[in-house]
Amino acid sequence: MPASRIGAVTQASPPTEAKSSESYDLNTESVASPESISPCAITPSPGLRKSKRLTVLHDNQVKPVNAAVAVSHGQKRKRGEEKGEAVIESPTKPKFTRRGDCSKEADSSMIYSKIEETSEERKEKDNEIEKTIHQIPQRRSKEIKVEEEISENEATTVVRAKGSDIKTEKKVNSEGTKKIKKKRRTKEEKEADAMPLAARTNGLRMFVGAHVSGAKGVQNSVTNAVHIGGNAFAMFLKSQRKWENPPLQDDHCQQFRHNCGQHSYDKSRHILPHGSYLVNLAQEDTEKAAQAYNAFLDDLKRCEALSIALYNFHPGWTGSAPRSSAISRIASALNRAHAASHTVVPVLEAMAGSGNVIGSTFEDLRDIIDLVENKARIGVCIDTCHIFAAGYDLRSPEAFRGTMQKFDDVVGLKFLKALHINDSKAPLASHRDLHQNIGLGFLGLRAFHNVMNEKRFEDLPLILETPIDHKDENGKAIEDRSVWTKEIKMLEKLIGMDADGEEFKDMEKELSSKGADDRKMFADAFDKKKLKEKKAAEKGQARLNFGPKE
Structure with missing residues (x-):
């Protein structure tokens, strides 16, 4: 092993031959003679087995040395006891043992002999030591994670994980060898990242935002919403890709509430957390249904800890069960969750209707609500892409009014709590959930002019879920949050704009042309x-x- 792996300990190779009457240089300390060392004094102490390494000094004392790379002392001691040997371990690979009985009456002329190690044994021990190194330092494990991210993004020349101050530069030489160089971000770079891309618009009755990241703590979702200039926002309360998640930290909850107050976000109306994609409250299997319900209830508890009033989720899918029984199970789970929580309003998201998904018709949403006992704690979120793909047209003023009238007749506008604002890559009634940027898809800019000038949508959270990734010169997808900033400002600009005027027509034509190929x-x-x-x-x-x- 290189000396650098052992920290500050200086290694000195022992003599090639062991002698019984001459001193040795072990770890830069000398041993005057073998006779001066008490065999029992060099037995490893049980209290030092886990993380200490022993070096014999000239004054018969045992010196503990940093041993992050050491193999368990318990194993060494066991081997020595089985052979009746007292084992002295030097920092170097060759080992020296004193043969004979470990007793005070041991002959002072005992002979030291070198235990020869084959290359295979050394290789095996090197591997064991290498494993120990990776398990001990936390900082190193973080660096390894960064390297794995780099290997998955080979086209990236500069990589920095979200929330990290480490910027990684990767260069490839003419022979194809990759050289990785890490350096910390400068103060100027941090300040530039923290600066809002655009100021929030004050005094509007339409609250537009986006689904932002809550990585490194839910409190960061607030600053990410400010960064894009949003007046509302959505986020995940935990990882949506796994069932088990650590609880919210108290300081994160406190910081979240503080940030909302500081930036004037109304937690009861304009923040819309999104539920896990794994949860299916229509699940027929008893064990899986319990798992889904527990994850759902956990999210409601998290909302209450953050003083958030709304919680958006996908209703579920039927599986092989009849639709009516699946809807009944969803309503039953909601009633149980209401009894186990206090204030949060679960919000059913309207779906696109692919496969056996529930919620792609207004009738599905109505049937669930009819079975919910506490009508004051249930709502609906209209996703413009989803309902368009499900067959509800929003493009012309007449079609928009007809769709909203049908929603009011079937479900009731009093249950509408939020909207997801997305264009659609797929045509009307395609039943494909494919989000597109505003004005580029089949809905077109006119549909969003209808949305932004609908009085009944005032004071609701209007959340963008449009794609923000674009490909760089190497073909690698890069996140560009300025896309949301531009769309927020464009949607706000549509309020009160004349749809027959030249300004709107020019915007509509430009965006339509940009999305024509798709x-x-x-x-x-x-x-x-x-x-x-x-x-x-x-x-x-x-x-x-x-x-x-x-």
Whole structure:
């Protein structure tokens, strides 16, 4: 092992031959003679087995030395006791043992002999020591994580994890060898990252924001919302990719509430946490249903700890069960959760309708609400992309008014608590949940002009979930939060704008042109799918009419 792995201990190689009457230089300390060392004094102390290493000094005392790379003393002691030997371990790889009985009456002329190690044994011990090194220092394990992230993003030349001050530069030489250089961000770089991309607009009745990151603590979601200039925001309260998560930290909750007050975010109206994608309250399996309910209730408890009043979630999917029984299980779980919590209002998200997903029709949402006992603690979130893909048109003023009237008739506008603002990459009634940036998709800018000028949407959180990744010159996807900033300002600008004026028409034309290629690609794919389904239906009908072919 290199000396650097052992810290400040200086290693000195022992003589190639052991002698019985001459002194040795062990760890820069001398041993006058073998006779001057008491064999029992060099037995490892049980209290030092875990993390200490022993070096014999000239005054018969045992000196503990940093031993992050040492193998367990318990194993060494056991080997020595089995052979009746007293083991002295030097910092170097060769080991010296005193043969004979470990007693005060031991012969003073005992001979030291060198234990030869084969290359295989040394390699095995090196591997064991290497494992010990990786397990001990926390700071090193963090660096390894960074290196793994780099290996997954080979095209990236500069990498910095969110919330980290370490910036990693990766260079590839002419031979293809990668050289990694890490350096800490400067004060100027930190300040530039913290500066808002745009100031928040005050005095509006429409509260537009985006689903921001809460990485490194839920309190950071507030500063991320300020950074993009949003007047509302959504976030995950924990990882949405796993079932088990650590609880919220008290200082994070306190800081979250402080940040909301400092930046004037209304926690009861304009913050909309999003539930885990793993949770399915319609689950028929008893064990899985309990797991989903516990995760759901845990989120409600987190909302209450943060003084948040709204919580958005996907209703679920039926599996192989009938739709009516799946809806009944969702409502039953909501009633249980209401009894186990106090203030939070669960908000059902309208879905696009792919597969056996529940919530793609206004009737699904109505049926769930009808079975909920406490109507004051249930709501609905309309996702513009989802309901468009489900078949509800929003594009023209007439279509928009018709859709909203149907929602009011079936569900009731009093249950509308929030909106997700997304354009759609897929056509009307495609049942595809594919979000697109505002004005680039099949909804078009006019649909969002209708939304932003709807009086009944005032004071609701309007949350963008549009894509913000773009590819750099190397083809690597990079997150660009300024996309949200531009869309927030554009949506706010639509308030009161004349849809027949030149300004709006120029904006609409520019955005439509920018998204034309994507729309054509998805339209062609949708048409092919419909044609395939039509042929399959006709073939199936023909077999029903004439029976199977001979």
